[in-house]
Amino acid sequence: MHGMRTTVTLDPDTDAIVRRLMRERKLTFKQALNAAIRTGAGTGVRKTVSYTRTKNMGIPKVPLDKALQLAGQLEDEEIVRKLALGK
Numbered sequence: 001m002h003g004m005r006t007t008v009t010l011d012p013d014t015d016a017i018v019r020r021l022m023r024e025r026k027l028t029f030k031q032a033l034n035a036a037i038r039t040g041a042g043t044g045v046r047k048t049v050s051y052t053r054t055k056n057m058g059i060p061k062v063p064l065d066k067a068l069q070l071a072g073q074l075e076d077e078e079i080v081r082k083l084a085l086g087k
Helices: 012-025 029-040 064-085
Strands: none
Touching: 012 029
């Protein structure tokens, strides 16, 4: 398969992307440019993936089936406290 030879002028940010791919994956400029184009073709934006780490919070100390009721009681107590302080 023969490719098309052309001259392109890259913006600084896209040049940095290609150079980073070259370093990280040990690619030639041509390979990195083609990989970048294939990855981003048709999207117009760079896709990012993020992950959220989970953490075991232990056993709840309040019954979660009554969480809304508990929240209401706590809110009521705070309102009464503020009224008592004259706020």
